[in-house]
Amino acid sequence: MIPKTVSRLIVLFVLMSAGMPLWGQSPVSVVRIKYDGGGDWYGNRTTFVNLFRFIQENTPAATAEREVTLSILEKDFFKYPIAYMAGHGNIKFSDAEALRLREYLTRGGFLWADDDYGMDVHFRREMKKVFPDLEWLELPYSHPIYRVQYRFSNGLPKIHEHDGGAPRGYGLFLEGRMVAFYSVNTDISDGCEDPDIHNDPPEVRRSALQMGTNIILYALLY
8 A cells, every 4th residue: 555645745746747736836836925023034045946956856846946925915925835934033914914824824825934043932923813722733753744755753953053952843733734834943944045155064954955845745745
């Protein structure tokens, strides 16, 4: 019997290689959220250039060359199956943005939030506007996001020091489906950037690219 994850990958890759759009958008891309509040939503400029290239070189998945940047209220926001946000500081969602992000995630969208170090308290506060009744749950190391393509037996890889200690991966679940993944105390996005930006060792950078691949594939498959 073919494992469920493998069978899902096969279906995904067949659809993508046939040029069939996912969420009306093919090849697959990510929408970077342009948010208010003063935080640096625009950081990690080379993250998705490198991550998408890595995915193309190591899986049959078809991706765009880089991400698209939109605010939550822009009309094309719903065209993309995966939304991404990161930063070091304050984040602010208007009531309209919180409502629309909730609709996006409820209708099948997926959010990856990566704490660059310093956005945690602001991000958690704003996500309470989106889903007041949901709580972030730390994912066990056995969760599929840690093994969908590359196996991370100890959960998220540690990319940058930040607060020291182990990195943390949290999920936000709506009716059994994980609608958002939050990576904390590691900075996967920085690890995916051009090697001369942060001077990460090759093995550390590769682990970031592999984990980023897992996150993208998980969002498409589950």
